[in-house]
Amino acid sequence: MNIINMPIPAKRALKKLGYDLRDARKRRRxxxxxxxxxxxxxxxxxxxIEKGDEGVSLGAYAKILFVLGMIQRLAELADPKLxxxxxxxxxxxxxxxxxxPKKEKRGx
Numbered sequence: 001m002n003i004i005n006m007p008i009p010a011k012r013a014l015k016k017l018g019y020d021l022r023d024a025r026k027r028r029r030x031x032x033x034x035x036x037x038x039x040x041x042x043x044x045x046x047x048x049i050e051k052g053d054e055g056v057s058l059g060a061y062a063k064i065l066f067v068l069g070m071i072q073r074l075a076e077l078a079d080p081k082l083x084x085x086x087x088x089x090x091x092x093x094x095x096x097x098x099x100x101p102k103k104e105k106r107g108x
Contacts, residue, residue, distance in 0.1 A: 015052030
């Protein structure tokens with residue numbers, strides 16, 4: 001993957017995620033070395049995650065989310081029920097009317 005072409009909003013989101021994960025780890029009073037050990041990743045990788053490095057695998061992010069007790073939030077990330085844009089587009093494509101076929105109309 002060519003990370004040079006990462007969209008700016010995506011870079012910002014990863015940076016925010018990294019800072020938020022760092023804050024969550026600190027609030028839980030988990031030292032960096034212990035969080036990395038529990039997640040089975042290196043301290044270097046954890047440092048990259050906490051800085052929002054776009055080259056880190058999603059699997060590494062998932063591991064640290066699990067260690068922090070936040071894995072459910074990853075599972076809900078692209079939940080179709082929470083996809084406001086997708087639901088809106090789907091609603092636009094709903095038919096205006098629903099007609100029964102001629103055979104099924106009342107009185108026939």
